[in-house]
Amino acid sequence: MRKFLNVLKKCPLFFDLSDNNIITMLECLEAKTDIFDKNYTILSEGTPAKYIGIVLSGSVQITRTDYYGNRSILGNLCEGELFSEAFACVQMTSMPVSAIANERSKIMFIDCSHILHTCQKDCPHHQQLVYNLMKVLALKTVMFQQKIEIISKRTTREKLLTYLTICAKKNNKNSFKIPFNRQELADYLEVDRSGLSAEISKLRKENILECKRNYFKLL
Amino acid sequence: MRKFLNVLKKCPLFFDLSDNNIITMLECLEAKTDIFDKNYTILSEGTPAKYIGIVLSGSVQITRTDYYGNRSILGNLCEGELFSEAFACVQMTSMPVSAIANERSKIMFIDCSHILHTCQKDCPHHQQLVYNLMKVLALKTVMFQQKIEIISKRTTREKLLTYLTICAKKNNKNSFKIPFNRQELADYLEVDRSGLSAEISKLRKENILECKRNYFKLL
DNA sequence: TCCGTTTTGTTGAAATTTCAACACACTTTA
DNA sequence: TAAAGTGTGTTGAAATTTCAACAAAACGGA
Numbered sequence A, B: 001m002r003k004f005l006n007v008l009k010k011c012p013l014f015f016d017l018s019d020n021n022i023i024t025m026l027e028c029l030e031a032k033t034d035i036f037d038k039n040y041t042i043l044s045e046g047t048p049a050k051y052i053g054i055v056l057s058g059s060v061q062i063t064r065t066d067y068y069g070n071r072s073i074l075g076n077l078c079e080g081e082l083f084s085e086a087f088a089c090v091q092m093t094s095m096p097v098s099a100i101a102n103e104r105s106k107i108m109f110i111d112c113s114h115i116l117h118t119c120q121k122d123c124p125h126h127q128q129l130v131y132n133l134m135k136v137l138a139l140k141t142v143m144f145q146q147k148i149e150i151i152s153k154r155t156t157r158e159k160l161l162t163y164l165t166i167c168a169k170k171n172n173k174n175s176f177k178i179p180f181n182r183q184e185l186a187d188y189l190e191v192d193r194s195g196l197s198a199e200i201s202k203l204r205k206e207n208i209l210e211c212k213r214n215y216f217k218l219l
Numbered sequence C: 001t002c003c004g005t006t007t008t009g010t011t012g013a014a015a016t017t018t019c020a021a022c023a024c025a026c027t028t029t030a
Numbered sequence D: 001t002a003a004a005g006t007g008t009g010t011t012g013a014a015a016t017t018t019c020a021a022c023a024a025a026a027c028g029g030a
Helices: A002-010 A019-028 A085-089 A112-116 A126-151 A156-171 A182-189 A193-205 B002-010 B019-028 B085-089 B112-116 B126-151 B156-171 B182-189 B193-205
Strands: A032-036 A041-043 A051-057 A060-065 A071-077 A098-101 A105-111 A175-177 A209-212 A215-218 B032-036 B041-043 B051-057 B060-065 B071-077 B098-101 B105-111 B175-177 B209-212 B215-218
Touching (some): A002 A019, A002 A051, A002 A105, A019 A126, A041 A051, A071 B126, A085 A112, A085 B126, A105 A112, A112 A126, A126 B085, A126 B126, A156 A175, A156 A182, A156 A193, A182 A193, A193 A209, B002 B019, B002 B051, B002 B105, B019 B126, B051 B085, B051 B112, B071 B126, B085 B126, B105 B112, B126 B156, B126 B182, B156 B182, B156 B215, B193 B209
Antiparallel strands (some): A032 A105, A041 A098, A051 A105, A060 A098, A175 A215, A209 A215, B041 B098, B051 B105, B060 B098, B175 B215
């Protein structure tokens, strides 16, 4: 556990908690970890939500697949980020999404009810956890709003440019790498891959952006 | 204040609190109320988020308008529901959406920092408020996921049917009223109004649904 | 009831997306 | 190094959406 302390210290769930406090809490919370190989399902659509997931290493994609097999990517999570926290908070009986390991990843699981209900030992910093979780939930809402802003645009070009602009803002730079390949980007923007490739070509010809694989630069 | 107690008792923020507790808390929280006429702006895109809004009467729409003047409707809130809670929690300096009175509405405002930081009197049930707010935030995330599920569909027909199916589930009935007129429904589904009307006509001819204004019945 | 206003339905043309199929570049593995 | 697999770009046809404009229906006062 201690090995991943530097990751957990960056994790917003443990914001403002000392190393020792984090370690003590992990015991109270009965945190467990598991390793998943690339493309393995960490949490499965349709199953009950009980655990909050924390990415200790690697990365995770949140996806949904409809009847027709169309995949939709809700987001990509890196080291220190949480997933499934909202569903676990409301104890959803059937999760609307799956969590898939994007590469070999180590995941920590925390039973959400252990955060919501104070443990017997009544750890003094439990309250901080609750506030932190609240912040995480609020930020997730903001993130989803952004995703809605992107996919509510009517054309592939607008969706792409809205997404890239948000990326540029986040990186404070107009050049950056995105965590998706073309198909994944298409699934995130909810558009057709070939149409997306065509649009990227156009934008390149119009000198609006440079792009090489998952590297982009806005001009 | 007391006049709206029956609404506040239904409000998820005050879940599991007695009438007296609610009244006491409202003072600690320095809750204020205001009345807005139809189409008036309650909270404005681009301004700092500080207050949580609660609909005491009437109804509120959460909207965003882009450069080109395209309106997007994020959701519709009825009596007892909250808005702006996520933005207020993270003390956003520039809200990404506006809140508009859908009809003459009475709104209660609570400074979010009063919930996040315990008051001097240290009211014994303050903690319950925090838990309740957390539930609200988690449910909002779930709601936005649903909206993403709807608008990630590629055709107007699929978007509409996905939305109506969710409505039917929520109402536990295959006939129900929706809180939108045609233009608003189009702005919620992020599609063209005339195309939406055409699609509704088709579905009617195919005996897949009945519809009269904002009343729908799935067959 | 009548009139003005708002809401809804309809239509055709233009723009855009999706779909399927294939070529090419790049990686990985044998 | 060759072969297989993955990722990306390109294309044209079909399907769908958007846009603009107008007609019809419903609604809300006076």
